[in-house]
Amino acid sequence: MSKAVTAALPWHRREDTWAILIALGLVLAVTTAFFLGGARAVSATALSFPTWSDGGKLLGAVGANPLAPLALFGTFLVAFSVASLVIGWDVARYAAGFALLFAFSIVVTALGSNAVLKQWQLETPLLALAVGMLLGNAVTLPAWFQSALRTEFYVKVGIVLMGATLPFTIILEAGPLAIAQATLVAVTTFVTIHLAATRLFGLDPRFAATLGAGGSICGVSAAIAIGGACRAEKSHVSVAISMVILWAVAMIFALPFACRALGLAPGVAGAWIGTSEFADAAGFAAASALGDERAVKTFTLMKVVGRDMFVGVWALVVAFLSVTRWDRERAGAPEQVGTGEIWRRFPKFILGFLAASLVVTVILASVDTGAGTRFSKEAIGPLKNLRGWAFTWTFLSIGFTTRFRELTRFGWRPFAAFAVGVLVNVPLGYWLSTHVFDAYWLAVR
Amino acid sequence: MVDHVTRITVDAGAPRAAELGRALARLGFTVHAGRRRLVGESSDVEAQDAKRRLRALGFADREYRVFLEYVRRWGVL
Numbered sequence: 253m254s255k256a257v258t259a260a261l262p263w264h265r266r267e268d269t270w271a272i273l274i275a276l277g278l279v280l281a282v283t284t285a286f287f288l289g290g291a292r293a294v295s296a297t298a299l300s301f302p303t304w305s306d307g308g309k310l311l312g313a314v315g316a317n318p319l320a321p322l323a324l325f326g327t328f329l330v331a332f333s334v335a336s337l338v339i340g341w342d343v344a345r346y347a348a349g350f351a352l353l354f355a356f357s358i359v360v361t362a363l364g365s366n367a368v369l370k371q372w373q374l375e376t377p378l379l380a381l382a383v384g385m386l387l388g389n390a391v392t393l394p395a396w397f398q399s400a401l402r403t404e405f406y407v408k409v410g411i412v413l414m415g416a417t418l419p420f421t422i423i424l425e426a427g428p429l430a431i432a433q434a435t436l437v438a439v440t441t442f443v444t445i446h447l448a449a450t451r452l453f454g455l456d457p458r459f460a461a462t463l464g465a466g467g468s469i470c471g472v473s474a475a476i477a478i479g480g481a482c483r484a485e486k487s488h489v490s491v492a493i494s495m496v497i498l499w500a501v502a503m504i505f506a507l508p509f510a511c512r513a514l515g516l517a518p519g520v521a522g523a524w525i526g527t528s529e530f531a532d533a534a535g536f537a538a539a540s541a542l543g544d545e546r547a548v549k550t551f552t553l554m555k556v557v558g559r560d561m562f563v564g565v566w567a568l569v570v571a572f573l574s575v576t577r578w579d580r581e582r583a584g585a586p587e588q589v590g591t592g593e594i595w596r597r598f599p600k601f602i603l604g605f606l607a608a609s610l611v612v613t614v615i616l617a618s619v620d621t622g623a624g625t626r627f628s629k630e631a632i633g634p635l636k637n638l639r640g641w642a643f644t645w646t647f648l649s650i651g652f653t654t655r656f657r658e659l660t661r662f663g664w665r666p667f668a669a670f671a672v673g674v675l676v677n678v679p680l681g682y683w684l685s686t687h688v689f690d691a692y693w694l695a696v697r
Numbered sequence: 698m699v700d701h702v703t704r705i706t707v708d709a710g711a712p713r714a715a716e717l718g719r720a721l722a723r724l725g726f727t728v729h730a731g732r733r734r735l736v737g738e739s740s741d742v743e744a745q746d747a748k749r750r751l752r753a754l755g756f757a758d759r760e761y762r763v764f765l766e767y768v769r770r771w772g773v774l
Contacts, residue, residue, distance in 0.1 A: 404769065472769060476699060480765040483744040489767055490698040575758070579748070587758040596764070 384651015
């Protein structure tokens with residue numbers, strides 16, 4: 253695929269569109285099956301493993317529903333293959349790669365359900381990352397397998413499915429709070445990194461803005477959006493991405509460890525991870541590693557609602573600063589910046605997340621209590637399970653595609669500027685989550 | 698880690714629209730002339746470089762708009 257085609261894709265060939273279509277399609281299919289009395293058919297695809305300490309229990313669970321792995325694989329293979337076909341990926345290579353990725357996900361999920369590994373805090377998310385990193389850095393992966401390692405695609409499917417498990421009322425209640433906390437941290441971190449980069453280390457202001465965005469707004473997506481908005485050089489965007497990946501991967505292990513060591517409640521821990529992790533996929537890995545649904549919920553509220561949603565607004569502000577201050581080499585009227593920048597840079601998959609939440613909330617509000625309880629168990633339960641699988645493919649893809657050797661090609665100055673931001677971001681996020689807004693995060697169920 | 702497209706748009710009714718279109722084509726842009734806008738796209742020329750070269754050719758910043766889109770390459774987190 254040519255570079256121009258990749259970048260200037262129409263809406264129906266964009267990853268976001270297909271993540272929304274697949275995840276909302278699953279929500280509608282599960283809902284329809286529930287109301288038509290086909291809940292049992294749905295649960296057939298929602299493969300899960302019980303906590304086990306002897307192999308007999310695990311084999312017994314698989315034997316009780318032997319078609320579940322096939323049903324799960326078939327459902328996602330068909331959905332992802334159709335997406336691949338329209339987006340323009342090589343479908344045959346992708347399908348072969350996805351089959352192997354699926355096999356890995358079965359193995360790490362089964363191992364992650366082991367009682368001993370759980371005791372060591374080595375549950376599925378961290379295990380998937382560790383297995384991926386180990387193999388990805390030790391052996392050369394075949395190209396057909398690499399074509400299935402679509403971290404962003406899987407995390408977007410997972411986030412939209414997450415919407416179906418998060419009532420819209422919670423988003424409305426906690427949203428403004430998440431936005432307030434996220435804005436405080438994002439502005440402080442962005443300004444810190446920008447000042448450190450330009451004043452202390454003499455970097456170009458556009459490079460500094462790209463680094464600042466990566467460290468404060470929403471990781472790689474922000475570095476790409478803000479790098480484009482302020483016309484940063486391509487090499488600078490690549491360095492900012494390396495910084496984000498390096499720190500994000502370190503935080504996947506460090507933040508859950510710190511949350512446990514500090515004895516934080518799951519809701520508060522999720523909010524801290526949502527404030528201080530640098531990338532969505534990495535943050536979901538860190539929040540999931542805590543093994544409590546409340547941590548994943550507050551993480552999502554902080555990261556998706558509080559931070560990701562505003563990347564377009566940041567892009568507009570930075571584009572304006574770029575043309576009026578950083579880019580004016582001579583007198584005369586500057587280039588125009590349109591408010592269309594906000595929509596162009598807006599991460600569209602968030603619309604799917606909100607739509608999924610709204611659909612499920614309306615359904616729950618329009619049925620009686622008994623039916624609502626059954627819907628939560630027989631429809632939302634399997635959706636949670638499918639979301640878990642999408643995130644497992646995400647974590648495996650992060651591991652397989654994180655090549656440490658490729659991440660070390662940067663100078664010490666951008667690293668130092670980013671590190672200063674981390675030193676501000678992490679303690680500030682901790683303080684806001686545990687002392688200022690803690691009551692709200694504790695109330696999220 | 699990223700690919701890019703630099704897109705420069707010019708209002709079709711602007712006084713020097715045709716001249717700008719020719720300049721963009723010379724700089725290596727693929728130029729499409731629409732009824733309302735003229736659009737030049739390149740995945741080789743970087744935005745800052747395009748702007749520098751347009752300035753050197755005597756075009757003012759106000760005469761066009763630059764939109765730079767980066768797209769992450771396969772596998773990037």
